[in-house]
Amino acid sequence: MSSTEIKSERYDFKxxxxxWQRHWQTSGLFKAPAKPDPKNKFYMxxxxxxxxxxxxxxxxxxxxxGDAVARWxxxxxxxxxxxxxxxxxxxxxxxxxxxxxIHPKEWTMSNIEASRKTLQKVGILYDWDRExxxxxxxxxxxxxxxxIQLFNKGLAYRKKGFVNWCPEDKTVLANxxxxxxxxxxxxxxxxxxxxxxxxxxxxxxxxxxxxGLDTLEGWPEHLKAIQREWIGRSYGAExxxxxxxSGEKLPVYTTRxxxxxxxxxxxxxxxxxxxxxxxxxxxxxxxxxxxxxxxxAKTDIERTAASDEKDGVFTGKYAFxxxxxxxxxxxxxxxxxxxxxxxxxxxxxxxxxxxxxxxKKYDIPIKVVIHPNKDTMLNVNEMDDAYTDAGPMVNSxxxxxxxxxxxxxxxxxxxxxxxxxxxxxxxxxxxxxxxRQRYWGCxxxxxxxxKCGEIAVPEDQLPVILPDVExxxxxxxxxxxxxxxxxxxxxxxxxxxxxxDADTMDTFVCSSWYYLRYLDAKNDKAPFDKEKADSWLxxxxxxxxxxxxxxxxxxxRFFQKFLKDIGWSNFEEPAIKMFNHGMVSDASGEVMxxxxxxxxxxxxxxxxxxxxxxxxxxxxxxxxxxxxxWSDNSLTGVExxxxxxLYPLNEKFRSSGCDLKQYFKKSDISESDWKLxxxxxxxxxxxxxxxxxxxxxxxISALMELIRDYEQSQxxxxxxxxxxxxxxxxxxxxxxxxxxxxxxxxxxLADTGSIFKSDWPEFDPEAITSxxxxxxxxxxxxxxxxxxxxxxxxxxTVEKAAFDxxxxxxxxxxxxxxxxxxxxxRILNIVVK
RNA sequence: GCGAAAGUGGCGGAAUUGGUAUACGCGCUGGAUUUAGGAUCCAGUUCUGCAAGGAGUGGGGGUUCGAGUCCCCCCUUUCGCACCA
Numbered sequence: 029m030s031s032t033e034i035k036s037e038r039y040d041f042k043x044x045x046x047x048w049q050r051h052w053q054t055s056g057l058f059k060a061p062a063k064p065d066p067k068n069k070f071y072m073x074x075x076x077x078x079x080x081x082x083x084x085x086x087x088x089x090x091x092x093x094g095d096a097v098a099r100w101x102x103x104x105x106x107x108x109x110x111x112x113x114x115x116x117x118x119x120x121x122x123x124x125x126x127x128x129x130i131h132p133k134e135w136t137m138s139n140i141e142a143s144r145k146t147l148q149k150v151g152i153l154y155d156w157d158r159e160x161x162x163x164x165x166x167x168x169x170x171x172x173x174x175x176i177q178l179f180n181k182g183l184a185y186r187k188k189g190f191v192n193w194c195p196e197d198k199t200v201l202a203n204x205x206x207x208x209x210x211x212x213x214x215x216x217x218x219x220x221x222x223x224x225x226x227x228x229x230x231x232x233x234x235x236x237x238x239x240g241l242d243t244l245e246g247w248p249e250h251l252k253a254i255q256r257e258w259i260g261r262s263y264g265a266e267x268x269x270x271x272x273x274s275g276e277k278l279p280v281y282t283t284r285x286x287x288x289x290x291x292x293x294x295x296x297x298x299x300x301x302x303x304x305x306x307x308x309x310x311x312x313x314x315x316x317x318x319x320x321x322x323x324x325a326k327t328d329i330e331r332t333a334a335s336d337e338k339d340g341v342f343t344g345k346y347a348f349x350x351x352x353x354x355x356x357x358x359x360x361x362x363x364x365x366x367x368x369x370x371x372x373x374x375x376x377x378x379x380x381x382x383x384x385x386x387x388k389k390y391d392i393p394i395k396v397v398i399h400p401n402k403d404t405m406l407n408v409n410e411m412d413d414a415y416t417d418a419g420p421m422v423n424s425x426x427x428x429x430x431x432x433x434x435x436x437x438x439x440x441x442x443x444x445x446x447x448x449x450x451x452x453x454x455x456x457x458x459x460x461x462x463x464r465q466r467y468w469g470c471x472x473x474x475x476x477x478x479k480c481g482e483i484a485v486p487e488d489q490l491p492v493i494l495p496d497v498e499x500x501x502x503x504x505x506x507x508x509x510x511x512x513x514x515x516x517x518x519x520x521x522x523x524x525x526x527x528x529d530a531d532t533m534d535t536f537v538c539s540s541w542y543y544l545r546y547l548d549a550k551n552d553k554a555p556f557d558k559e560k561a562d563s564w565l566x567x568x569x570x571x572x573x574x575x576x577x578x579x580x581x582x583x584x585r586f587f588q589k590f591l592k593d594i595g596w597s598n599f600e601e602p603a604i605k606m607f608n609h610g611m612v613s614d615a616s617g618e619v620m621x622x623x624x625x626x627x628x629x630x631x632x633x634x635x636x637x638x639x640x641x642x643x644x645x646x647x648x649x650x651x652x653x654x655x656x657x658w659s660d661n662s663l664t665g666v667e668x669x670x671x672x673x674l675y676p677l678n679e680k681f682r683s684s685g686c687d688l689k690q691y692f693k694k695s696d697i698s699e700s701d702w703k704l705x706x707x708x709x710x711x712x713x714x715x716x717x718x719x720x721x722x723x724x725x726x727x728i729s730a731l732m733e734l735i736r737d738y739e740q741s742q743x744x745x746x747x748x749x750x751x752x753x754x755x756x757x758x759x760x761x762x763x764x765x766x767x768x769x770x771x772x773x774x775x776x777l778a779d780t781g782s783i784f785k786s787d788w789p790e791f792d793p794e795a796i797t798s799x800x801x802x803x804x805x806x807x808x809x810x811x812x813x814x815x816x817x818x819x820x821x822x823x824x825t826v827e828k829a830a831f832d833x834x835x836x837x838x839x840x841x842x843x844x845x846x847x848x849x850x851x852x853x854r855i856l857n858i859v860v861k
Numbered sequence: 862g863c864g865a866a867a868g869u870g871g872c873g874g875a876a877u878u879g880g881u882a883u884a885c886g887c888g889c890u891g892g893a894u895u896u897a898g899g900a901u902c903c904a905g906u907u908c909u910g911c912a913a914g915g916a917g918u919g920g921g922g923g924u925u926c927g928a929g930u931c932c933c934c935c936c937u938u939u940c941g942c943a944c945c946a
Contacts, residue, residue, distance in 0.1 A: 859926050
């Protein structure tokens with residue numbers, strides 16, 4: 029007979045778990061009201077999940093945090109909304125379906141079924157009535173509706189451009205989906221292709237996306253920093269250079285207009301259109317064409333890998349610096365990015381490292397126009413890198429002597445008044461490329477008519493249904509292209525022959541608004557009802573991985589802002605608090621993965637040791653934000669605690685019928701009982717604070733201490749005995765819900781309803797501090813003794829008590845007492861010299 | 862290279878934010894019980910020292926009566942950005 033079986037005779041977790049999971053579902057414990065009291069609501073949300081069918085330790089951790097918080101908030105009397113749904117469109121489903129030779133829809137739906145059951149088995153409570161499935165027409169109808177709203181405002185548009193192309197997945201990717209020049213999903217090197225694609229004009233919201241971060245006090249600073257950097261706002265000036273002969277304007281963006289007199293060349297990106305209109309000599313033209321071809325054939329990695337290598341080709345043409353009419357060489361160089369600024373830069377080798385490297389390589393003149401300060405001069409021949417800091421301008425005509433922001437402002441102002449430039453703000457953020465050449469996604473609701481152009485599908489004709497097709501294997505162009513009954517249609521404007529857009533949307537579009545659909549999931553007239561949605565918004569706590577910092581977490585903020593602009597919401601930001609939990613790795617710190625064979629399934633663990641034990645073990649191992657190095661040893665301590673201490677409380681309960689709402693009075697109970705009552709109230713305080721910070725590990729250790737002290741004392745008062753037991757069980761309930769609910773019933777309290785409908789314990793402010801305190805007595809800051817005194821004791825009495833100790837006097841006798849510092853209730857420090 | 866966060870026993874981690882460092886748990890050591898193993902119970906467990914004592918929160922300096930906590934320099938680790946002009 030194994031030990032587990034012996035234990036389970038007493039704590040039969042399988043029966044208990046099944047019983048309460050059934051009960052919570054049938055009683056609708058987590059059914060949220062349609063409209064809550066906005067001042068007393070809590071919207072708890074974990075990130076939209078792809079239905080993979082199983083659940084790994086990382087998911088498990090994510091979900092139990094959300095579950096514990098939701099249950100806790102419910103006990104605190106809040107109207108709680110805790111919904112769940114499935115991000116079911118996209119590549120993984122399609123890939124899995126191809127592998128198994130079944131349709132993605134079939135695969136998706138059976139996975140959702142399995143995943144939902146798993147979550148229920150883990151005891152995670154959601155309001156399943158609000159479940160959404162992004163690949164179902166009743167959901168993606170509204171994804172299309174959003175597209176059309178954006179389209180109508182000019183925020184969804186098509187343009188030709190160089191895009192990231194993944195040759196493995198045979199689709200284009202957004203900038204956010206390319207990591208280190210590789211496809212985020214399959215790690216294939218991304219190529220560049222010039223194609224017409226759909227974009228969302230997120231750059232229109234760039235300022236608000238940056239500025240809004242300052243209002244998000246509940247978001248981790250680290251995460252906000254990542255977003256700020258990604259959006260990459262910078263201030264500078266655009267300055268118009270002029271091309272020799274043609275006189276054509278060639279504007280450049282610079283953050284350092286104060287270096288304008290140091291320009292010795294200009295460089296244009298190989299992708300730039302300007303190069304086509306330069307009228308180059310045939311020899312130069314050939315060299316330039318060849319360079320452009322070579323540069324564009326390179327992947328981003330190749331182009332950026334050797335970042336200290338800079339190369340380019342001289343075009344044979346010149347441009348004029350509008351500030352001093354100096355003639356400078358015009359180059360093509362692939363270190364200049366096409367998508368940023370104007371796709372051309374002014375080269376200031378003395379004050380920009382990249383320009384410096386480039387100029388050195390091609391013997392382009394270097395001209396110093398900034399000095400570190402008035403007394404330190406730069407000598408071109410001695411420079412081995414550019415001087416990029418601020419400093420007084422020199423060799424700059426009327427601007428000499430100005431420095432820093434003052435210099436920048438003066439130069440910019442000069443440019444503006446002479447109409448040769450202007451103040452400019454730039455962003456690194458690009459528009460969001462949302463079209464994909466894949467089958468399993470939300471169709472783009474646009475009809476292309478030869479006469480009328482791009483026409484949005486009228487709203488009453490939504491959804492544009494994704495047709496059921498046999499052959500959805502990616503081949504480099506949209507599979508829907510080859511479905512005539514889908515593509516061929518009539519123009520809604522003129523009624524003539526027209527074609528449907530055959531691309532599907534990036535799944536990140538689907539997940540940009542799902543949090544709103546939960547608020548009115550069944551609405552077939554609108555994506556949601558504004559009143560209902562605004563009564564729940566914003567999300568009070570949003571839990572998910574930091575990996576989405578520059579993707580989803582920017583996109584959904586963009587959508588919320590857009591909704592506000594079109595009058596569909598009163599809120600500017602979707603989530604007031606964001607929390608990133610740490611990863612779960614194996615015991616040696618390796619990420620768990622199938623190929624490494626180190627994956628621990630939370631499901632089999634829970635089968636063997638119980639859901640609540642597994643939950644508590646995960647909570648206890650580390651604070652939620654930190655990485656967990658999981659080993660099954662993590663279970664040992666909490667398992668003992670549950671089996672030997674917590675569950676056996678049912679035998680210690682005395683059924684005294686105590687009043688849970690009352691506080692005890694010191695005069696009514698014995699001194700030793702009072703001591704434990706103090707411990708209880710300190711524990712309530714500590715545990716509540718721990719929940720607030722999602723530091724469940726310290727909540728558990730506080731409860732372990734309480735139960736330890738409880739067992740060591742024999743309580744005289746039956747009332748207090750029961751009071752402490754019940755409060756302790758309430759305190760652990762959000763983390764170990766089945767166990768707590770079971771004990772609650774065994775205590776005979778179930779008549780009043782679920783433990784999660786009971787009042788979260790409040791500490792008795794009269795019973796936080798004991799009336800005696802231990803004071804540390806220090807000599808010169810070093811602990812020498814401790815004394816116990818009354819809490820309201822004055823300094824004189826404490827000193828007297830301290831000097832009664834020979835351990836203290838043996839030090840004070842060795843010198844003169846210079847000073848005595850007393851921190852009431854804590855420390856007495858005697859300075860001896 | 863730039864930016865951010867972190868560094869506490871053998872291990873996971875605590876420390877009311879400047880006030881008794883190492884709570885709670887794991888592991889380990891000794892003892893009890895047991896035919897044995899496992900399980901359980903009791904005691905111990907930062908290092909050093911027989912002890913009194915001394916040292917001690919990555920290293921070095923500083924502020925303070927008092928520093929894991931604040932300031933400066935350095936080292937290490939993790940993460941993010943990486944030609945954004």
